[in-house]
Amino acid sequence: MKTIHVDSTIQSYDIIIGKEIRHRVGDFLTKSYSSILVITDTNVANLYVDDIINGFHGLPVFVEVVHAGEATKGITSYYNLLTKAINYGLDRKSLIIALGGGVIGDLAGFVAATFMRGIDYIQVPTTILAHDSSVGGKVAINHESGKNLIGSFYPPTLVLYDMDTLKTLPEREIRSGYAELIKEAMLADIDLLDRLLHTSLPKFQDVDLAFFLESGIKIKAEIVEQDEKESGRRMFLNLGHTLGHALEVRFGYGVLTHGEAVAIGILFALFVSERELNTNLPIHRIKIWLMKNGYPLTVPAEMINDLFDLMKRDKKTTNKQIQMVLLQNLMEPVVLSIDDLKLKDYLTAFICEEMKEVK
Incomplete structure (x- = not known):
């Protein structure tokens, strides 16, 4: 214990x-x-x-x-x-x-x-x-x-x-939980991320899961203690959630699990990070891991306008500008305001081009 x-x-x-x-x-x-x-x-x-x-x-x-x-x-x-x-x-x-x-x-x-x-x-x-x-x-x-x-x-x-x-737990709930573990590892622990990406779902060892859970909880607890009411660093925990929450609403609550939606949102955050911050992130490796482990990764192109509107209503939107958590590198998150036209272009390219190989 x-x-x-x-x-x-x-x-x-x-x-x-x-x-x-x-x-x-x-x-x-x-x-x-x-x-x-x-x-x-x-x-x-x-x-x-x-x-x-x-x-x-x-x-x-x-x-x-x-x-x-x-x-x-x-x-x-x-x-x-x-x-x-x-x-x-x-x-x-x-x-x-x-x-x-x-x-x-x-x-x-x-x-x-x-x-x-x-x-x-x-x-x-x-x-x-x-x-x-x-x-x-x-x-x-x-x-x-x-x-x-x-x-x-x-x-x-x-x-x-x-x-x-x-x-x-059913398989979908296992996938859902691991998406948040991936998020926490990307924010604070490269070694944890590597160990997670060597894990196959839904099979796992109890000792591995115990280690993953304790590591994830410690990462979140440390961030929360520093910024309890999300005025600064705690916002980083929203990595993948800007699009993820919009997907949950647009598909209908419960059609995608929270973690499944966040997994897509994480890929989108990496996609935008590479373009906004001129960085090189392991988007391909993470996408392959998600595909191998059965995450639903397809988003219909006809949802783009609705998803954009929902992202504009997100809690993190300030002065009608969408605030996204991006990565300058692994373990180096930032919050960036994204221009509406640019963000919609990114969303369109992500859904219609970046994700087409998983359709």
Whole structure:
């Protein structure tokens, strides 16, 4: 079992990584609570919710199960969960447990952030992707005009990462999680990137995955500690997300997983970096790895105008100019404003020319 501490100006917290620890969540809590609400989804509930409940004795524990998938992370589910919390009699001394992947973490975290002006919550991630989303205290729901446009910075009191829950992941979720690991490695660790690119999915060794997860979490934790509210360096974690979020919205929430969309977004960021910054990046090597591991990389040309409009609505857009995270080199990220006409030309060339070899 390993513990990574994250300092936060709002509230500091530990990330505990181990096996079978979901059975004793109560042992890791540092305070007493009046009641507990477990929020999970239809994929996870039958697998792990009883393990969580059985770890508490003498406390009222309520469970709410929402439909699995990105489409759930909207205003209707958010409002319904708040109503359930009220009806169950939760108060300011209650605890919310987010049991699931990134969608559940974001949704349950935003419920916790806003119920009675904020109550404690803990993250119990069950996906590889959630190694990224469960760290840093970003909680949000989607709007039909863009992803995560409604949200807050609200750290958990604890992240409890039971690696045994990852054994039940489908192939798409494994791919989704590894895309974020690739992103973190490109930002901060060339050796980690090389090791990742020598990994074949969906097969992997537990020892490798444990190393990858711990490395990715440490990279993100270090960046978050330096820039908790994304005013500077934390923006680098959005590498690949400008186009990635637009793809998720345009295809329809859930058609592409978050990681699948980010993988395409990373390739686009490298494509733009080479042209804007006159650099030479391993775009071909990464594209080949993505292809070999089954990532969907085709984008219909008829989506170009819609994708461009969605990118303009992205949270990182400032004064109506798109801000992209680019790389001067591996481990040397920068944020650059891109002129609209130039960016649309880049997007067109990327979709119609750069990606044609994977169609």
